[in-house]
Amino acid sequence: MDWEALWLSIKLSTVTVVILVPMAILAGRFLAYRQFRGKSWVEALVMVPLVLPPTVIGYYLLVGLGSESWLGQMLEQLLGHQLVFHFSGLVVASIFINIPFAIQPIQRAFEAVPEDVRDAAACCGMSRTKALFKIELPMVWPGVLTAMVLCFSHVLGEFGVVLMMGGNIAGETKTIAISIYDSVQAFDFASAGNMSLVLLLFAITVLALTTSLSRRVGGKHVSSRR
Amino acid sequence: MSQVVADLFCRIKQTEHITIDAEFTCKAGEVLAVVGPSGGGKSTLLRMIAGLNKPQSGEIRYGQTSWYCDKKSIQLSPQQRHLGYVPQHFGLFPNLTALENVIAALDHIPKSERAPRAKDWLERVNLHGLPDRLPAHLSGGQRQRVALARALAREPSVLLLDEPFSAVDRETRERLYLELARLKEQLAIPVIMVTHDLNEALLLADNMILISQGKMLQQGHPREVLTRPRDEAVAKQMGLRNIFDAYVIAQEEERQITWLKFGDHLIASTYFESLNVGAKVRWVIPNQGVRFNSIKKGRLCRSFNKLDITIDSMLVMGETVRILASVVGVKHKINAEVPLHLVQKLELVEGGETTVALKSELIHILEAHTE
Numbered sequence: 295m296d297w298e299a300l301w302l303s304i305k306l307s308t309v310t311v312v313i314l315v316p317m318a319i320l321a322g323r324f325l326a327y328r329q330f331r332g333k334s335w336v337e338a339l340v341m342v343p344l345v346l347p348p349t350v351i352g353y354y355l356l357v358g359l360g361s362e363s364w365l366g367q368m369l370e371q372l373l374g375h376q377l378v379f380h381f382s383g384l385v386v387a388s389i390f391i392n393i394p395f396a397i398q399p400i401q402r403a404f405e406a407v408p409e410d411v412r413d414a415a416a417c418c419g420m421s422r423t424k425a426l427f428k429i430e431l432p433m434v435w436p437g438v439l440t441a442m443v444l445c446f447s448h449v450l451g452e453f454g455v456v457l458m459m460g461g462n463i464a465g466e467t468k469t470i471a472i473s474i475y476d477s478v479q480a481f482d483f484a485s486a487g488n489m490s491l492v493l494l495l496f497a498i499t500v501l502a503l504t505t506s507l508s509r510r511v512g513g514k515h516v517s518s519r520r
Numbered sequence: 521m522s523q524v525v526a527d528l529f530c531r532i533k534q535t536e537h538i539t540i541d542a543e544f545t546c547k548a549g550e551v552l553a554v555v556g557p558s559g560g561g562k563s564t565l566l567r568m569i570a571g572l573n574k575p576q577s578g579e580i581r582y583g584q585t586s587w588y589c590d591k592k593s594i595q596l597s598p599q600q601r602h603l604g605y606v607p608q609h610f611g612l613f614p615n616l617t618a619l620e621n622v623i624a625a626l627d628h629i630p631k632s633e634r635a636p637r638a639k640d641w642l643e644r645v646n647l648h649g650l651p652d653r654l655p656a657h658l659s660g661g662q663r664q665r666v667a668l669a670r671a672l673a674r675e676p677s678v679l680l681l682d683e684p685f686s687a688v689d690r691e692t693r694e695r696l697y698l699e700l701a702r703l704k705e706q707l708a709i710p711v712i713m714v715t716h717d718l719n720e721a722l723l724l725a726d727n728m729i730l731i732s733q734g735k736m737l738q739q740g741h742p743r744e745v746l747t748r749p750r751d752e753a754v755a756k757q758m759g760l761r762n763i764f765d766a767y768v769i770a771q772e773e774e775r776q777i778t779w780l781k782f783g784d785h786l787i788a789s790t791y792f793e794s795l796n797v798g799a800k801v802r803w804v805i806p807n808q809g810v811r812f813n814s815i816k817k818g819r820l821c822r823s824f825n826k827l828d829i830t831i832d833s834m835l836v837m838g839e840t841v842r843i844l845a846s847v848v849g850v851k852h853k854i855n856a857e858v859p860l861h862l863v864q865k866l867e868l869v870e871g872g873e874t875t876v877a878l879k880s881e882l883i884h885i886l887e888a889h890t891e
C-alpha cells in the first residue's frame with residue numbers, strides 16, 4: 295500500500311475542489327442567469343474536457359505550459375519553478391479537466407432557482423452578493439455538493455493527464471492511480487489490489503453519502519418551488 | 521404609513537423584443553389595474569417599473585425622482601427604487617421561515633426593530649401563529665399573504681402586484697379580495713396590479729389601463745372602460761360581444777337622445793353630440809344592458825328599444841345561462857348571460873320567441889377606426 299501516493303491524491307483532490315468549486319459557482323450562476331451572444335459556444339467550450347481523451351488534454355497542457363512555451367517560461371519566472379512535473383502543474387491540469395464536472399451541476403441548480411425568487415430578492419433590497427449567500431446558495435447546495443464529489447472523485451482516479459503533466463515522481467506527482475499502475479507493472483498485485491479496494495470503498499461511501507444528503511437538502515425546498 | 525408618498529408616472533415605448541407603448545400616472549393611494557390578455561406585455565411593464573427589465577425608451581418617475589430616463593441615462597436598480605413587489609408565484613425564499621422572509625426585506629431599519637415589525641405585518645395580513653413555518657408548509661393563500669406582508673413591511677414607495685390571485689384556489693381568492701380591499705383603505709402609496717381578470721379590476725381598482733399586444737388601448741375607471749369602451753378593439757378585450765352596425769337617423773339634443781336605425785328597428789341611445797345624421801356607426805351594449813322579457817309578449821310595450829328575438833341556443837354554465845338569440849328583422853345575433861333562476865322564472869327555452877329591451881343609457885357608440 296503506497297500511503298504517500300494516497301495522501302498526495304487526497305491533497306490534489308482537496309486543493310482542486312477548494313480552488314475550482316468557488317469559481318464554478320460564479321461561472322455556473324453567470325451561465326444560468328445571463329443570456330448573451332455566443333452563450334452556446336461558451337457552454338460547448340466548458341464541455342470540451344469531457345469529450346477529449348485525457349492524454350490529448352495532457353499533451354496540450356504539457357506543450358502549452360512546458361519550458362519551451364512562452365507561457366511556461368513566464369510562469370517559471372513568476373513561480374520560481376516549472377509547472378510541469380510539479381504538484382502545482384497537477385493542480386492546474388486537474389482544475390482544467392474538471393471544469394465540466396464542476397460547472398454543469400452547479401449551473402443546472404442555479405437554473406432551477408425560480409425567477410420570482412431572484413426578482414423578490416432584488417426588490418427586497420438585497421445586493422447580488424447577499425442574494426447569493428442568503429437565498430441562492432442554500433437552494434443550490436445539492437448541485438454544489440454534487441460538483442464537489444464529482445471533482446474530488448474524478449481527480450482521485452485521474453490517470454492520463456496526471457501522467458502526461460506530472461510524470462511519476464514519488465511524493466511530488468505520483469498519485470494513487472499511477473501507483474496502482476506501477477504495482478501492476480511490477481507484478482505486485484497484492485499492493486495494487488489493496489489500493490484499488492481503498493479507492494472502490496471510498497467511491498461507494500462518498501456517492502452514497504452525497505445521494506442521501508442531496509435528497510435531504512433538496513427535498514426540503516422542492517415543494518416550495520411550485 | 522410614515523414614508524413620503526408621491527404619484528408614479530410611467531411612459532414607456534419599446535419596439536424590440538416585446539412591444540410596449542404605454543403612458544399613465546398612478547396616483548398615491550390609488551389602485552391601478554393593468555388589464556389585458558396573457559402575453560400582452562403586462563408583466564413586462566410591471567418588471568420595467570420594478571427595475572427588473574430595462575425599457576428601450578421613455579421615463580419612469582416617482583414624484584420628482586427619476587427612476588428611469590433614457591434621455592438622461594438614468595436607470596435605478598430595484599434596490600434603489602425601494603418598492604414592494606409581489607411576483608405571480610410570490611417568490612418566497614424557500615429556505616427562510618415566514619417571519620424570516622419578511623425580515624429579509626427590512627434591511628433599511630435597525631436590526632432590533634426588524635422582528636417586531638415583521639411580526640406586526642404578519643398579524644396585519646391575518647397570519648397568526650405561522651411565523652416559524654417554511655413556505656413549503658404554507659397553503660397558497662398563506663404564501664400570498666407572506667409575500668404581501670414582506671412587500672408592505674418595507675414601507676415601499678410603490679406596491680406592485682403581478683397577477684396576485686392567479687395561483688390560489690377560488691375560495692382563497694374570494695377571501696383575499698376582501699382582505700386586499702380592506703388593506704387598500706390603509707395604503708397611501710400607488711398600487712399597480714397586473715391582472716387578466718376584468719372582475720378583479722372591477723372589484724379592487726380605482727383606475728385601469730387596458731393593454732393588448734403591448735399597446736395601451738384605454739385608461740379610466742374600470743366600470744367606465746367596461747361601459748364606455750373607446751373603440752371596437754377595447755370592447756372586444758373587455759369581453760363585450762354585442763357589437764352591431766347602425767345608422768344615425770336623428771339627433772334630439774333637448775331630450776339628449778341619439779336615434780339609431782338597427783335593421784328594421786329604431787334604437788334610442790344616450791346623446792352623442794359629434795355624430796352626423798346618416799353616419800354609419802358601430803355600437804355596443806354590455807350584458808347588463810340587455811333585459812329579457814317572458815315568453816308572453818307585450819309586457820315591455822312601453823319600453824324603448826324593444827326587440828323581438830328567437831332563442832337559438834342556451835348553454836347552462838353553473839348558475840348562469842349563455843343565450844344566443846336572433847333578432848327579428850336583423851341579421852345580427854344577441855349574446856346574453858342570464859342567471860339560471862331568471863331563465864326558469866321567465867320560462868326561456870330554445871326555439872322560443874320573446875322580447876328584450878336594451879337600456880338606452882348603456883348603449884355606447886364606438887369610435888370609428890382610423891387605420
